[in-house]
Amino acid sequence: MYVAVKGGEAAIENAHSLLADRRRGDRSVPALRLDQIVEQLALGVDRIMAEGSLYDRELAGLALKQSRGDMTEAIFLVRAYRTTLPRFGYTRPLDxxxxxxxxxxxxxxxxxxxxxxxxxTFDYTHRLLDPALAGDELAKAPAQRQVxxxxxxxxxxxxxxxxxxxxxxxxxxxxxxxxxxxxxxxxxxxxxxxxxxxxxxxxxxxxxxxxxxxxxxxxxxxxxxxxxxxxxxxxxxxxxxxxxxxxxxxxxxxxxxxxxxxxxxxxxxxxxxxxxxxxxxxxxxxxxxxxxxxxxxxxxxxxxxxxxxxxxxxxxxxxxxxxxxGFVEHLKLPHYVDFQAELDLVRRMRAEFEAGLGEDERREAAE
Amino acid sequence: MRSAGAGAKAESEMRRQMIAVLAHAPSSRLARLWSDAGFAVVAEPVRGPETGLVTVRGRIGGGGAAFNVGEATVTRATVRLASGEVGHSYALGRDADKARIAATIDALWQKPELRARLEDLILGPLRLEHAGQAGRRAAEVAATKVDFFTMVRGED
Structure with missing residues (x-):
């Protein structure tokens, strides 16, 4: 049996505007710009490009902002965007x-x-949190050497x-x-x-x-x-x-x-x-x-x-x-009818089980 | 005949290098140089600018059979000048203005009499800036090169 359930439009709409509000957070804190994400959270951006399978720093930065920093959600957004574009071809293998x-x-x-x-590299760092990074300390220019x-x-x-x-x-x-x-x-x-x-x-x-x-x-x-x-x-x-x-x-x-x-x-x-x-x-x-x-x-x-x-x-x-x-998270979507069917089944099995128990007891008493 | 073939090949290679300079150019820098250069040109759009994907290929083990690594965004454009030259551009990213300007420059470059001016006003500066930035990055990485030395311990 398939039962269509209507309703929830208003709740969904309000949930999405609540999401937008929470994503923006405290309005007295300046909003993140994409160039800040791309420049300063570069390895997070790289991971979204790798697993989103789309090389485009700015889009990956946008995805990270839109997903509130949720990497898997950002990767999902990038994968979805990919499907909207035509394909021009395959590059020569890179050397x-x-x-x-x-x-x-x-x-x-x-x-x-x-x-x-x-x-x-992070190698050879001591993995101690650096309080100086909490502020806007200017990084000194890196050393240079003859190539x-x-x-x-x-x-x-x-x-x-x-x-x-x-x-x-x-x-x-x-x-x-x-x-x-x-x-x-x-x-x-x-x-x-x-x-x-x-x-x-x-x-x-x-x-x-x-x-x-x-x-x-x-x-x-x-x-x-x-x-x-x-x-x-x-x-x-x-x-x-x-x-x-x-x-x-x-x-x-x-x-x-x-x-x-x-x-x-x-x-x-x-x-x-x-x-x-x-x-x-x-x-x-x-x-x-x-x-x-x-x-x-x-x-x-x-x-x-x-x-x-x-x-x-x-x-x-x-x-x-x-x-x-996708497959794990789909479990949270409504499964009301499936569950109702399972519930009926478990009730019936339980009744049969209890009837069986009663019979066993009677048999034991008779012996 | 032979020299004409070689000439065409050299011409192709020059054009390839010119397109590479444009592809590497930061969009805002290219737009600035282009507007400062003041070429009075009407380039009719033939195709695009349009953004699409290319599938990036690598090789197994670095040099073996090809495999697909993932996609990258690319924007391309084709324009035609009133005098008939057709210019193309392709570059990573999604910048339509850059694609239009680069395609127009490619078309203009096909008029030999304009090459020196394009080189002076646009391509030369871009080439220099790109080389400067690449050189600086390479020098910064070179400073992280490990110089191993051996410590001799004990009597012999």
Missing amino acids: TAALAIERRVSATYKDLPGGQLLGP DPAPMPRVSDLLDDEGLIEADGAVPAGKPVADITREPLEFPLERDARLQALARGDEGFLLALAYSTQRGYARTHPFVGEIRIGEAELGLDVPELDFPVPLGTIRVTECQMVNQFKGSSKVPPQFTRGYGLVFGQSERKAMAMALCDRALRAAEFGEDIVAPAQDEEFVISHSDNVQAT
């Missing part, structure tokens, strides 16, 4: 070896060409010389690049589809899975071969011009995870790899993505699939926080 570097570190080689550049013009090759290319590390990943020849925004997911996935899903996956979920692999649930013996953050040039092939048109730059974070592998009957012992590439500055996400990428390649290396992080369908089907929040 991470040519990033304008903002940070570059390796945990496997101390002296690598181009050196270790810490960049604007070393030496190229900065990817660490994976250095190890490759000895043949002790697997090559960059391939997918079967002739196969078009998977696009999970165009075709429904069909398991098992190729690695390109998996990486696209991981790139927009929830940072918390992927972090927890990555952590689980370190704690022994699908151990992969990882090292950070390299993390690099920087600005990548984008180029787009368009019919009206005979060269890939330059679009400008976007900031990305790349993680090359290097994993020990003892070899199998087919493959000699060597280092294998997991890969992470994320919009914005987010090395936690890029590292988690790389660890999950490697764990999800278990079947490829003939490893036993024994842990959640290796289960492709489990990981990929639950990594999208917009889908996850």
Whole structure:
């Protein structure tokens, strides 16, 4: 039976204006401007771009303001906006070896060409709250130093010389690049589809899975071969011009995870790899993505699939926080009729149960 | 014939670099330089400005097979001058004014006699400012480079 229930329009309208009021908060406090959010809450903005799967700082800033700082809600807003725009095409693959570097570190080689550049990192801070930041303290201008013009090759290319590390990943020849925004997911996935899903996956979920692999649930013996953050040039092939048109730059974070592998009957012992590439500055996400990428390649290396992080369908089907929040949060919407039906059922079962008990007692008394 | 082909290639590369300068330009700066330059030009809109998405691609492992990372907003425009030149622009973001101005500059640039003026008044300053900012950022990052040194301990 379907019963349409009307009413609630006035309540909804008033709830939304109450939301607008609470969002604005104390009117004696100046309203946040989008440029303040974009400049000063930059990593929050980056996370919304990565998981919203849309690179646009100002829109991500607007989403953060509109959602009152609720990241998942902001990501949802950005995903919804994406669907309103036409698609102009696919860019040329960006070249991470040519990033304008903002940070570059390796945990496997101390002296690598181009050196270790810490960049604007939280590492080595003492994680003590800084009362000075409560005010409007002027930050002093950062130090500068002569730039070393030496190229900065990817660490994976250095190890490759000895043949002790697997090559960059391939997918079967002739196969078009998977696009999970165009075709429904069909398991098992190729690695390109998996990486696209991981790139927009929830940072918390992927972090927890990555952590689980370190704690022994699908151990992969990882090292950070390299993390690099920087600005990548984008180029787009368009019919009206005979060269890939330059679009400008976007900031990305790349993680090359290097994993020990003892070899199998087919493959000699060597280092294998997991890969992470994320919009914005987010090395936690890029590292988690790389660890999950490697764990999800278990079947490829003939490893036993024994842990959640290796289960492709489990990981990929639950990594999208917009889908996850949609299904969890829908539970709070009216389920009056469903519940009424369940209530009737439980009442009937309870009556049968009690009638059964009564019979047992009578039987016991008779014996 | 061969040199004509090479000439066209060099021309394409010059145009590509010019479009890159415009794509990198901050919108307000481009608008200011454009209005100060005072080109008296009527550019008829052919398409847009319109905002859409491009899907950004990376490569597995950095150099392997391509995969899709996510989308980015891009705004494009096409204009035609009364003299027939058609200019295009594409740039990240959602700035319609920037797209219109950049497409007009692209159209004007196709008149060889205007290139020097465009370079002096708009492209040159943008190029310099972009290089200056990139150089400053690189120098700031270079200052965070780790200089390892080894501490020798013990007798031998």
